[in-house]
Amino acid sequence: MISSKDVAKLAGVSQATVSRVLNNAKSVKPETRKKVLQAMEILRYQPNLIARSLVTNSTKTIALISGTLKNGFFVETTDSIINLATKHGYKTMVYFEGEAKLKDIVDTVMGNKVDGILMSSILLDDPLFHEIEQSGIPYMFFNRRPRNGGNYVVLDNTMAGEMITKHLLDLGHERIAYITGDPTISTFLERKTGFEKAMREAGIEIDPHLVFITKTTVAEVEKITWKLMNLDEPPTAIICATDTMALACMDTIMSMGLSIPDDVSLVGIDDIKISSHRAIQLTSIGHHKFKMGEIAAENLMEMIQQGGRPKQPRQIVLQPELIVRKTTARRK
């Protein structure tokens, strides 16, 4: 490998000078700068960023630890985040939860001295939160958040759950099914809380046989949907905690020969891209003005540029918005 030393030798200067032209230091004679640049050209010199990082203690890298791309929501955030990081001149080290223990991922990421961390994969009461907090590395959680404190950007998920439920109640539904993921995740817990609140306020008892806590995979949602629609008294409406789950649910319902919303109303939360497709038209809850991924990334960039953590934690809560499409109808 060609090093700055090689360049120095060829240009007849010291390695220090090569380093100087590399960093556009002012005090280098135009003449020698030219010599050095020529030598670089000739040797096709590429500075070793690893070595640079070691001495500057900055890697120009952020870590993204995200939920799976099987969930369309994370597709959109991943896309925004990486593009924004690239635009700012940062590299992005990406992990999706599932393949490795989260603790190991976080440790690796820290060992790599990233300049910042963007993370969705945090539980309500997660020991990792303290590890990250204590590390001193700038970070933002997005979509999910720890129970107390921390920097994050999330949807007002309780409100979201409440709004989507009220929409169904307004349409006259009472037998409403609810399919959700792991309640140790803030997103799922809060959305469900919103659902329960709306039902309680409407004075309607929740039928426990209509509430399912499950993995968010297509296979699981399929299974549950099938069970649900084969009940003696099936629900007249189904709420899925995410659009992605709702999509799987819709697929199953249609494959059973039933139609939406005639036989059953269906809603999700997140308002991912495909939900607005003319062939899907899923009623959902979104937050149309801002992209959550960009907000997370931009805030992280600010923190990094300001050289560390903010005095006050950044806690950004986006207001939900009901988007009524074609999968919900008045109860027959």
Next chain:
Amino acid sequence: MISSKDVAKLAGVSQATVSRVLNNAKSVKPETRKKVLQAMEILRYQPNLIARSLVTNSTKTIALISGTLKNGFFVETTDSIINLATKHGYKTMVYFEGEAKLKDIVDTVMGNKVDGILMSSILLDDPLFHEIEQSGIPYMFFNRRPRNGGNYVVLDNTMAGEMITKHLLDLGHERIAYITGDPTISTFLERKTGFEKAMREAGIEIDPHLVFITKTTVAEVEKITWKLMNLDEPPTAIICATDTMALACMDTIMSMGLSIPDDVSLVGIDDIKISSHRAIQLTSIGHHKFKMGEIAAENLMEMIQQGGRPKQPRQIVLQPELIVRKTTARRK
């Protein structure tokens, strides 16, 4: 930051010994190993992977330079690749084309001494190909390929274009529109070649007014679709070069109040996940047995483990498969 020197001091040994326990060297007395481990524990020592990389000349990192996640195809490959890399203990540095010049990205990636490169973003005649080839870093292209040589995994795109066209011809269509992206990309060029071949063999003249070369954005596809369906004599079938484009096309057609396949047949290529959804049911071309992302990543891992480039280039061509769903029908 805590370094191995600090650990050494606390444990009363030399830094070399700390390094030894870190790497599970055999020749270290159990007793001293324990001392060192305890010191690490107490100081919450995390090895600096940057420093390690500098000396070992291996970063345990691969770079993924991919097409945008707006294309569902790349969502699936990105997911597979990152998960597989993580499983193998590799970090993944991800870039999407668009935000920065590809040449700059490649240079950065090389400066970072990645152990391998996975890249979809390569043109048929791309100077970057030689740069990558000469760098000596193991790499695999996927989905697209350079014109001559290189390691890659692709679909047999010519065959794919041919098969999907024949399917429409078999259904009696003759006025077939074709919407495609940049033909300096092998994927688009080859699929179109396949289309032309099938038409020629069927003895049907291609109407140049029905062929559009365009950007692959939703907005562009929308515009073209709208033009197409407002023609005096609109096509009876449309081929989009990718499923993602077909999805945008479908959306537009439906929003014009037309129905698929009654008013017009529609097909794509790639067979992405959402295409099989009951509400979409897009006829497409896929390669069901293998996931392209995994193949690319697995081959790269092998190259890395074998310590470099293969003697023979790895050129893997997947056989396409027609998947008939509900967006194609016999011409009226």
Next chain:
DNA sequence: ATGTTTTTTGAATACGTATTCATTTGGAAG
């Protein structure tokens, strides 16, 4: 006890860069 091998450890060095500090160069002022 002595010599001999084997195991365990430490000192020194390398990796490629940025940076500090001292030295040299060149020019301006006298």
Next chain:
DNA sequence: CTTCCAAATGAATACGTATTCAAAAAACAT
């Protein structure tokens, strides 16, 4: 032609680790 100052450069060092080589310690045989 000196003297002084600023500009330009080089030598040396640090970053945190792995590794080589030599030395010390331990184990073993005689």
